[in-house]
Amino acid sequence: MAGIDEAGRGPWAGPVVAAAVCILPDFLRQEEHGVFEGLTDSKKLSAARRDHFFEVLTTCGAVRCGIGRAEADEIDSINILQATHLAMRRAFDALRPAPDFALVDGNRLPPLPCAALAVTGGDGKSLSIAAASILAKVTRDRLLQEADERYPGYGFARHKGYGTAGHSAALRKLGPSPFHRMTFRPVRECLERNAR
Secondary structure (H helix, E strand, O other): OOOEEEEOOOOOOOOEEEEEEEHHHHHHHOOOOOOOOOOOOOOHHOOHHHHHHHHHHHHHHOOOEEEEOOOOHHHHOOOOOHHHHHHHHHHHHOOOOOOOEEEEEOOOOOOOOOEEEEOOOHHHOOOHHHHHHHHHHHHHHHHHHHHHHHHHOOOOOHHOOOHHHHHHHHHHHHHHOEEOOOOOOHHHHHHHHHHH
């Protein structure tokens, strides 16, 4: 069984990133209060704890991980919901062997080649979805730190592409970067102002 979650649906810039995680059942049965103790929804963890669990998940032999992403231009082309589902499918497809069943955080299912169940608030109910939320969040945060170096002045390392006052001010001053989602209202409005 895989748990699937995403990070980055709401930001004005960067990709949406999804992760799919399978934790082997035999390992879970033996794992009472071991390496996964405290693993929960990424939003409830500090950056240091997320980084810790990212390393645990990506180096533990009893865990299989897949990462998928949809870039800003894909989001602009097909909309954020479809791009999120595309990233989830790419994450699922990166798992080997493919799981027989998937738990997906949220209330809508992406097209998957197996049986699946949507779980609202799943990152707080399922260990595999919580693990996927951490992998997706840490992967996306690291991509935004790289973008901060490529596109200085926007503050991507601080706000991770979300709509903050600082991000809005940078957009007004610099205009959108190639990393921005051009169809998102604040970015689109900035483009329209610059075109006048």
